[in-house]
Amino acid sequence: MRSRIIVMVMALTVALVAVGCGGSGGGGGGGDSGSSSDTRPGLVLDVGGLGDDGFNDSAYAGLKRAEKNFGVKGDYLESTAPTDYTDNLTQLAENGFDPVIAVGFLMTEDLTQVSEQFPDTQFAIVDSVVETPNTMDLVFREQEGSYLAGVVAGLMTQEKTAYTNPDDKVVGFLGGQTGPVIGRFQAGYEAGVKSVCPDCKVLVQYAGSTVDAYNDPAKGKEISLQQIDQGADVIYTAAGNTGTGGFNAAKQEKIFAIGVDQDQAKLFPNDPILTSVVKRVDNAVYQTIDRLAKSNGKPKGEIVDSGLKEKGISLAPYGRFDKDVPQSVKDEVAKAKKGIIDGDIKVPTKP
Secondary structure, three states, X not given: OOXXXXXXXXXXOOOOXXXXXXXXXXXXXXXXXXXXXXXXXXXXXXXXOOOOOOHHHHHHHHHHHHHHHHOOOOEEEOOOXXXXXXXXXXXXXXXXXXXXXEEOHXXXXXXXXXXXXXXXXXXXXXXXXXXXXXXXXXXXXXXXXXXXXXXXHHHHOOOOOOOOOOOOOEEEEEEEEOOHHHHHHHHHHHHHHHHHOOOOEEEEEEEEXXXXXXXXXXXXXXXXXXXXXOOEEEEEEEOHHHHHHHHHHHHHHOOEEEEEEOOHHHHOOOOOEEEEEEEOHHHHHHHXXXXXXXOOOOOOOEEEEEOOOOOXXXXXXOHHHHHHOOHHHHHHHHHHHHHHHHOOOOOOXXX
C-alpha cells in the first residue's frame, strides 16, 4: 500500500459563491496563476445535483471560480442515483477530463475501481480516502466547526429571545444518512453543547440509512417538528436538502436553525437560521484544480486535510440575528475556536 502524505492546505479567503441550477461549465476569463488552460477538470456531483444549496453547489462554485481565474475549461455530470457513479466517473475519464473530482464519500468504492482502470488520470474525492496512487483525498475536520455550532446552541438555548426559552435547555441535531461523515458533525456538536451546558439535552435523529436521506425535506420537517415538540429551540441540520425541511419547521414554530456547508442564511433569508457551519468544498475543488494544473502532470496520491486552522471549515456570521447573540456568547465561540486551533481542545470524531 502506498504511503499517504498528509498535506495541510491553507484555504484562500475568497467569498463563497452560491450557485443555483445551471448548465455545464464553460471557459472563463484568464488568470495570472500560471495554471495551464489545457487542464480540463471534471466534476461528478452527488445525488441532489445542482440547486441543493449545499455540497454540490459549493463544489460547482469552486469549478466556476477556477474557470474564471485560471482560464481552464471544465464540465460536470450530475448523479440521479448511486448507480450513476461509475458511469459518470468513467465517462469523464474516457473523454480526457483531468482531474476528475468525485463530490462525496458515497463514491468511494466506485472511484477506487475507476481510478485503477485509468492510472494516468488524476482523480480526487471529497470527504473520503481512496487508496490508489492517482487519487487525492479532500477531507475536512467537520467536527471542529460543529463544536462551535454546539457552543452557540448550548449557550443560546439558555438565553431568553424571541426564538429560545431557557426553561427547557433542549437542542436538536438533524442528520442525513447515518455513517462516519455525519457522525463527525454529531460528535462535534454534542461536545460543543456539553462544554457550555452540561445539563442540556441533545436530541439526535437521522433521516435514514441510504443516500435518499439527503434529499427528503418532508422527512426533515417531520423530524424537526418532533424535536421541537420535545423542547428543542435550536436545531443543527447536517442533512443536505433534507435540512431545508428543518428550516421550514424552525420558521413555522419560531425556533433557531443552524445550517451547514454554505452560509444558508443567505440562501434562505426568510428562515430563522442563526449561523451555519461552512464547509469550504469550493476552496478544496478550486485549490485542487490549481495545484494539479501547475504540476508536471504526474498523478498524485495524498490526503489534503482541512479544518479551522486551514480555513477549510468556518462558522458563518450571525447576520440579521447578530443583535440577539450576546457578546458573551461570541466571546465563548472565539475562545473555543482558538482552543481548537491551538490544540488545547480535542474534538471527538465519533458520537
